[in-house]
Amino acid sequence: MLQVSIYRYNPETDSEPYMQDVQVDTGGKDLMVLDVLELIKSQDTTVTYRRSCREGVCGSDGMNMNGKNGLACITPLSETVRNNKLVLRPLPGLPVVRDLVVDMSMFYAQYEKVQPFLMNDTPAPAIERLQSPEEREKLDGLYECILCACCSSACPSFWWNPDRFIGPSGLLQAYRFLADSRDTATEERLAKLDDPFSVFRCHGIQNCVNVCPKNLNPTRAIGHIRNMLLSRAT
Amino acid sequence: MVTAVTSMGRSGLYDWMMQRVSAVILLAYFIFVGCVLLNGVDYAAWKALYSQTWMRIFSLLALLSLGLHAWVGLWAVFTDYLTERLMGTTGNVLRFLAQAVSALIMFTYVVWGVQILWGL
Numbered sequence: 422m423l424q425v426s427i428y429r430y431n432p433e434t435d436s437e438p439y440m441q442d443v444q445v446d447t448g449g450k451d452l453m454v455l456d457v458l459e460l461i462k463s464q465d466t467t468v469t470y471r472r473s474c475r476e477g478v479c480g481s482d483g484m485n486m487n488g489k490n491g492l493a494c495i496t497p498l499s500e501t502v503r504n505n506k507l508v509l510r511p512l513p514g515l516p517v518v519r520d521l522v523v524d525m526s527m528f529y530a531q532y533e534k535v536q537p538f539l540m541n542d543t544p545a546p547a548i549e550r551l552q553s554p555e556e557r558e559k560l561d562g563l564y565e566c567i568l569c570a571c572c573s574s575a576c577p578s579f580w581w582n583p584d585r586f587i588g589p590s591g592l593l594q595a596y597r598f599l600a601d602s603r604d605t606a607t608e609e610r611l612a613k614l615d616d617p618f619s620v621f622r623c624h625g626i627q628n629c630v631n632v633c634p635k636n637l638n639p640t641r642a643i644g645h646i647r648n649m650l651l652s653r654a655t
Numbered sequence: 656m657v658t659a660v661t662s663m664g665r666s667g668l669y670d671w672m673m674q675r676v677s678a679v680i681l682l683a684y685f686i687f688v689g690c691v692l693l694n695g696v697d698y699a700a701w702k703a704l705y706s707q708t709w710m711r712i713f714s715l716l717a718l719l720s721l722g723l724h725a726w727v728g729l730w731a732v733f734t735d736y737l738t739e740r741l742m743g744t745t746g747n748v749l750r751f752l753a754q755a756v757s758a759l760i761m762f763t764y765v766v767w768g769v770q771i772l773w774g775l
Contacts, residue, residue, distance in 0.1 A: 577735075578735070581735040581736065581738065581740075581741070582734070582735065582738070582740075584740070585657045612656070613656050614656075614667075615656075615666050615667055615668050616656050616657045616658065616659060616665075616666065616667050617657070617659045617662040617665075617666070617667040617670055617730075617731075617734075618657040618659065618667065618734075619656070619657055619667065620667060621667030621668070621670065621671050622731070624731075647668075647671070650668045651668065651672075654668055
């Protein structure tokens with residue numbers, strides 16, 4: 422029997438959050454953490470979490486498993502369970518709505534700030550804006566982000582300044598559009614990032630790289646933004 | 656764009672650059688002073704070293720770098736932990752006080768350092 426400890430909080434009935442211990446029979450199989458949650462929910466329907474695709478594509482079930490953020494649906498027990506114990510908590514640093522569900526408004530507000538869409542003031546061509554294979558290659562490792570918030574909610578700089586520091590996820594997206602050959606708003610984008618918080622609150626501790634379920638590297642993207650700011654200003 | 660009126664140079668890039676440049680100067684200074692000390696030095700040699708203008712300039716540069724480096728670093732620490740988000744309006748008052756006290760300490764050290772270096 423797997424010993425699971427789940428963070429429970431229902432603001433309508435609980436005065437404060439508490440940890441609930443549950444025993445789960447995994448049948449000796451190396452299940453995914455999401456499967457364990459489904460087993461628990463089949464016994465106690467009040468346990469609340471977000472989920473959708475169950476294959477690491479939608480980014481709904483980001484949570485903190487045994488102290489490390491990740492997607493429950495693609496994290497096998499063998500990867501996270503130590504001494505037969507699994508502790509599940511909501512993503513750190515974000516307000517809890519209920520149990521493992523967090524309010525992502527602050528995270529999305531930062532995403533919105535980087536204007537995550539192509540801006541191009543040249544006349545649109547008849548069919549589409551072409552890109553060479555080399556130009557397209559620059560977007561690899563950037564476009565794959567699914568906005569699960571595992572990285573930003575693992576970042577201390579984001580915990581302390583979620584309203585001013587854009588965070589690893591937003592900055593990875595910022596660089597995705599700075600690096601795009603079809604975008605012509607590089608100057609405006611960079612001008613908005615040159616303050617002491619938006620980019621420069623990153624101290625390069627790489628928690629984001631450590632937790633990203635898609636194996637992306639926001640720290641490297643932030644370094645590229647910094648270099649772009651530097652070459653623009655010197 | 657986030658505004659920050661108390662940071663070193665208002666621009667994040669400027670602060671970042673100053674932090675790096677001052678770090679290199681401090682490293683060079685401490686390696687140099689460390690080498691001098693390791694090679695053995697008596698009072699007369701130490702006094703002779705510090706009476707040369709280039710050494711005074713180098714020391715003043717290191718002193719200014721220390722003040723600058725400390726300001727950028729502490730500013731980041733204060734704006735992380737002493738904030739309105741964490742403690743309400745008290746955070747703003749505490750942060751401003753902490754920044755004022757550290758600025759005063761750094762200024763004092765720089766002026767005092769100049770006094771010592773030039774034997775005023």
